[in-house]
Amino acid sequence: MSAPGEIEYTGVRELRGPLVIVEGVAGVGWDEFATIILDSGERRHGLVLEVDRDLAVVQVLEDTAGMAPGGTRIAFSGGPLRIPVGPGWLGRVCNGRGEPVDGGPRVLGRADAAVGGAPINPVRRRPPTEPVLTGVGAVDVLTTLVRGQKLPVFSAAGLPHLELAVQIAAQATCGGEAFAVVFAGMGLTHADAAFVRDGLAERSAARELALLLNTADDPVIERLLTPRLALTVAEHLAFAEGRHVLVVMTDMTAYSEALREVSAARGEFPARRAYPGYLYSDLASLYERCGRIEGRPGSVTVLPVLTMPAGDITHPVPDLTGYITEGQIVLSAEVHARGAYPPVDPLASLSRLMRKGAGEGRTRADHPHVAAQLIAALARARQVRELADLIGRPALSPTDHRYLDLEDAFLRSFLAQGTDEDRPLEEALDRAWDVLRILPRSQLGMIPAALLDGRLVARDGGTGEEGRS
The missing domain is CATH 3.40.50.12240 (Rossmann fold)
Incomplete structure (x- = not known):
């Protein structure tokens, strides 16, 4: 049975795939929720996709398999699905x-x-x-x-x-x-x-x-x-x-x-x-x-x-x-x-x-600089790899070889992790620093000097070496 106040319509004109086309309706609106009662008493549910004069197109959520136009009744709720x-x-x-x-x-x-x-x-x-x-x-x-x-x-x-x-x-x-x-x-x-x-x-x-x-x-x-x-x-x-x-x-x-x-x-x-x-x-x-x-x-x-x-x-x-x-x-x-x-x-x-969500007070102060420098280095590494395919690796400069090493280290040490490995942000940023240290300091121009000094000194035990430059 339909809810009190609901009108049941029996004028099912056509079943088309997952759609039911009902004729003779009045006061039905778009996106209205409908209950569809089959001859067997089974109840299905649908939403109104379109209304044109006295026709309503209803999409059936459970599909129209087993339905027949005759004997099918549809009651519209008067409101959207909730x-x-x-x-x-x-x-x-x-x-x-x-x-x-x-x-x-x-x-x-x-x-x-x-x-x-x-x-x-x-x-x-x-x-x-x-x-x-x-x-x-x-x-x-x-x-x-x-x-x-x-x-x-x-x-x-x-x-x-x-x-x-x-x-x-x-x-x-x-x-x-x-x-x-x-x-x-x-x-x-x-x-x-x-x-x-x-x-x-x-x-x-x-x-x-x-x-x-x-x-x-x-x-x-x-x-x-x-x-x-x-x-x-x-x-x-x-x-x-x-x-x-x-x-x-x-x-x-x-x-x-x-x-x-x-x-x-x-x-x-x-x-x-x-x-x-x-x-x-x-x-x-x-x-x-x-x-x-x-x-x-x-x-x-x-x-x-x-x-x-x-x-x-x-x-x-x-x-x-x-x-x-x-x-x-x-x-x-x-x-x-x-x-x-x-x-x-x-x-x-x-x-x-x-x-908006990275940097001091949110993640870590060096985060935006490290991310930008790593992206720039990877872009240069891709250019070097394409150049190596044209002229061969022996013709590359020592710095170019460093960029190729950086790309390999990025995939092996930074990017790769297990499907169930929950990697803390601190560890991920430290891994990014380890990858960037492959380059000479002169190639790390997107990181502020003070921040670069602090990280290199901390890593090198106070020597301040320039990334093996």
């Missing part, structure tokens, strides 16, 4: 619709919130100023993640982006302040879903994690709902409960492909690569739900992970994501082939808000 919110999500494992798959009861909360969320008023946004430390040296030193930032991971098939996402979700901290992680997996294989659950079991047991897993054989519509559920849960934990929340969403390419499939079922005109023309605004409606709010505790930081088809960074999904977000962490097949994990390409990666 879910209970609160700390009850922490420690739970749910599917992409928010239904428990851990054997526990339905998630309850002291309040509920609309899944669609609301954008943060730009006037009330607080500028990001403090870091989220991930325990991954390459990220913390070179592309520091800042509270309230949206920083995507660009990857390709065959690279360990899921391992990196799980490692960051398992290790991330905010300097002892109340912290939580919401992990949204979309289009995962069952093996990958099991890997995520196992990798995050400790954080889940500590009630610091909410896990939403949509697998590849789940309904495609569920894939569109999963990140919105995750962000709704995160917003309440942050702005009502006062926690700093990291939302990890993987894989946004699977999400975008689900959006394309639904768009095709609706008969919409395609844009680039057959994606809908509103792909940009749809992605922005997710990414822009992060940040900090004046007068409210907590923060929401978003780490989307996406795979670039054929490694093409100009593909619509990474291309549009790059416009919306504040930098990117790019994984490299070349670095991966050289046996380094995580295979981060430091020259293609960037955190535009890093300067």
Whole structure:
């Protein structure tokens, strides 16, 4: 039976993929939540995608398999989909619709919130100023993640982006302040879903994690709902409960492909690569739900992970994501082939808000200088390597050989770490100094002289030697 005051409609004109087209409706609005009652008494749920006069297009969250136009009744709730919110999500494992798959009861909360969320008023946004430390040296030193930032991971098939996402979700901290992680997996294989659950079991047991897993054989519509559920849960934990929340969403390419499939079922005109023309605004409606709010505790930081088809960074999904977000962490097949994990390409990666969250009083006083010098040295090393391929190593200068040594040391001593190794920032910065000491002092022009003197003296026992120059 429908709720009191709800009208049940039986005029199902057509079933089209995951969509139900209902005729003869009145007073139905966009994004309205609907309950679908089958002849057998089974109840399914849906959201209104479009209303045109007396026609409503409803996307069914559980798919339309087994449904028939005759005998199907639909009741519209009069409002958008809402879910209970609160700390009850922490420690739970749910599917992409928010239904428990851990054997526990339905998630309850002291309040509920609309899944669609609301954008943060730009006037009330607080500028990001403090870091989220991930325990991954390459990220913390070179592309520091800042509270309230949206920083995507660009990857390709065959690279360990899921391992990196799980490692960051398992290790991330905010300097002892109340912290939580919401992990949204979309289009995962069952093996990958099991890997995520196992990798995050400790954080889940500590009630610091909410896990939403949509697998590849789940309904495609569920894939569109999963990140919105995750962000709704995160917003309440942050702005009502006062926690700093990291939302990890993987894989946004699977999400975008689900959006394309639904768009095709609706008969919409395609844009680039057959994606809908509103792909940009749809992605922005997710990414822009992060940040900090004046007068409210907590923060929401978003780490989307996406795979670039054929490694093409100009593909619509990474291309549009790059416009919306504040930098990117790019994984490299070349670095991966050289046996380094995580295979981060430091020259293609960037955190535009890093300067806001790194330096004295936040991480360490030498952090911004060391990161800038290391990036500059790696850029020069890449040029030298290309030159060596043209003229041969014997023709290089002694300083050029030092740059090649630095690149090898960077991969071996700084970048490489275990998938379960939680590397402190102090150790990561000290490793960066060890790599830079390979160069003559004359090549370290981006580090202030006083800071350089102090580090070299401390390392060389008071001799002040110039990095073996």
